[in-house]
Every structure is written in C-alpha cells, then in structure tokens.
Amino acid sequence: MIEPKIGAARIEAAEPLVEVSIPRLYAYHRALRAAQGAGKRTITSHGLAAMLGHTIASTQIRKDLSALRPLGRRGHGYAIDPLVDQLAWVLGLEHDWRIAIVGFGYLGRAFAGFITARERRFNVTAIFDRAPSVVGQRWQGIVVRDVAEMERTLADAGCNIAVIAVPAEAAQECAQRVADLGIRAILNFAPMPLDLRGAVIVRNIDLAGEMAILTHRLSLEAL
Amino acid sequence: MIEPKIGAARIEAAEPLVEVSIPRLYAYHRALRAAQGAGKRTITSHGLAAMLGHTIASTQIRKDLSALRPLGRRGHGYAIDPLVDQLAWVLGLEHDWRIAIVGFGYLGRAFAGFITARERRFNVTAIFDRAPSVVGQRWQGIVVRDVAEMERTLADAGCNIAVIAVPAEAAQECAQRVADLGIRAILNFAPMPLDLRGAVIVRNIDLAGEMAILTHRLSLEAL
C-alpha cells in the first residue's frame, strides 16, 4: 500500500487506480453529473448503483471510490460536488485533450461526433484520410488531410491522442507513424492488434470480438 | 472439470469457455484464416502469437485452444484447417445472424458497414431510426423504418441480435422494447448501462470509458 501524500497540492488517489476501475469511475462521473443537474447534493452508493441500472454493485462502487480518498460520510453518503471534481481530476478530465482521427470513414466520423458531444474537453484537432474524395473535406472547420502528409501536419495540431479508424491492413503502419510523431496514446478500432515499440498506451475497441461473444452465447443457448 | 462428451455429434468444448477468451478466440480465427489464405497448413502457438503482434502470449493461446479439445500435435503445432472450423463452430460463426440496427446515425452506419464487411454470415436485416430525414432511406437495399414501428416490423425481419446506437436518453427504452420483441442479445453503444428483465445478453461498447483510460494514464505520466 502506498502512503497517501497528505500535503499534495491537489487531491490525489490514495492507491494507484487499477485500469479496470477507470471506465466505472467514468460512469460514476457521468451519473453524478446528471444527479448534480437534477439538483441533488448527496448520494449513497446504493443510490448511485440504482442510477446505473444496478449493473454495478454498491460494494464495487464503494471500493472504487475508497481508492480515491475517503470522500463519503458514514451514515450519510457522498457529497456529490467534491466527488465529481475528484473524479474529473483522476480521470484527467480537467485537461483539454487534442485528438487526431486517422481514417475518416463512417467509423472515424461517428467517433468524432460521439466523443466531442460527450466531453467538452475532448477536441478533434486533426483528421486524416487516404481517399482523395475525403481529403479536403471539412468537419467542424477542420480540413481532412492526406495521411501521406501526416509527418508534416500532425505536429502543428498538438495532438496527444490518436484514434486509428483505418482498414486492418493499414492500421499497424498508421499507428507506428503517429507513435513516431510523438503521440503517446492510441485508441484502435482496427481488428488488428498493434505492436508498437516505445511507451505508447494502446486501447483496442474490438467490435467483432464483442459480436463474437454474443454469437457464441446465443449458439450455446440454442443447444 | 466437465467430462468431454466423446460421442457428441459435433466437436464441442471440453470445458465451458470463459467469456474473456472469446474475443481472443475470434482474433485467432481471423489470423488463422489469413494464414490459410497464405497457403499455410500448420502453425505453432508461437507463430500465432507472432501473427498477433505478440499482444497475446503463446501460453495464453495454448490454454485457450486446449479448452476446445486437443487439436495440436506435440512437437508439430496445430493443423490450421480443423482449427479454423472448430473456432468457427464455438464462436457461432457457422450460423447466419440477422442483426437489427437501432439508431442509424454515423455510429449505426459505421457499425453496419464494419460488421457486414468483416463476417459474411453477419447480415443487417432491419434498421430503425427516429429522425424523419433518415426514415425511408435505404442501406444495402434495406429501408430504414421509424422506431415507432418497431413492434410491427421487427418480428418480420427475424433478427436475433440488436445493436443499440441511439442517444443515451433513448437507450433504455429501445433496449427494453427490442427485448420485449424477443431479441436475446444486444450490443449497446449508448453510454448508459441497460437494465433489462429477462435473459438478454448485453455487451456494452464504452467508447468514452476507453478514452478515459487514455486520459487517466496520460495525466498520470504528466506528473
């Protein structure tokens, strides 16, 4: 266990957060903002679980939240406002993030729209595609550039996250190139595991894999 | 441990497969089809790991594959053809699947195109949207119907999987309605956990949650 730094300038996690908990913390954050909007000042772990459709157990919520720093009051619940702030802090949601979309087909467009609508501090600042018909188009004022020009133009956009939404064959090359250009975090939609040298954080969105879980389980039931 | 049914009509898993392994098995299947296409007849667990960019350890691959039924030959590796068949079988990829897309914005379109391109046996047979400008459009010959008509038209399409790609506010209602109409499996893109009564298999694609993992880790590094 790590000793909490009492004198830390800003709230800080008491223990290093485990990765699996992060999407849950993000879900709490979203639900709590909704509660905030509805004028609530306080919430219990059970109340939060109910807001999340009981897809997460209240003990899981308490465990997750206790990893931040004791924020609840026994017998009362959690004060929502400081909890929202704390969650935004640990999730990195208080920074602005500049996102490069590589591959601007339906998937790239869908992601760009989705994520900018969801988080105000997520900004798409560069878009690349290979198709001549797409290059030169604009999206929210951003001109789609040719992937071939990535080396010249990506640095100017000051991106810290890249989203790879290109066909499988092109994914590895695109990912390595953005990594070489200094991007430290990649969200990969290509059904193709990336192997990158260097300390790049990669998360894969495995759409077909998720479908396979459904078809596997459905065909089990059919027996 | 479960006793393998020796006399089973078709190859069958020796042990119940754990859910986490399914997307991996699907990745193996894809890689092996590629190897097949390249004319290879046999592969080792190390060779497969290399094809997957060493994102999965070879011991993990052997563990996963050994859960199916011994298919490898010690000292030689795996014969690719029967392995591909066996994987297709356990993943349910030998059936045809009929998919309903609920919400035909960029995300719905992206998913429809992506998944039908990837697996020949995944068919989109019904599409619904709420926006009058979208209703009546065609995609690959399928007419987009009004979500309000779902009760009348979904049954005809014979779908067994629904993809929820609607805004968060509408997700719960749409999901419950498709479940009430007999759909047993849902892939949910809405950032909103669904709680459904009845035995419906739900998988969530949490795009914002994945982004939160990236922003969390990037902001850790910045310290």
Added chain:
DNA sequence: GACTGTGAATACCTTCACAGCA
C-alpha cells in the same frame, strides 16, 4: 439505524513450469 471503508474470502484469469508425446 444508516451507510461508508476495508480486511478477508472468494472467484477469476494469467503465467509458470514441466510432464507427455511426436
């Protein structure tokens, strides 16, 4: 009494080490 925080127990998943076999 109500609810959080947390050690202990459990379940789960992955990695290791090596036996078994061609």
Added chain:
DNA sequence: TGCTGTGAAGGTATTCACAGTC
C-alpha cells in the same frame, strides 16, 4: 528436440462481512 497440454502458482478483481462513524 520441439511443441502441446495442463496442474500448480501467482496475481488481480470482485464479493462478503463487519467494524467504524455519523
């Protein structure tokens, strides 16, 4: 020797049970 298959070990995540606090 080369590689699979697998029990054992290790590590990680979740659930339980309850002590602690308001």
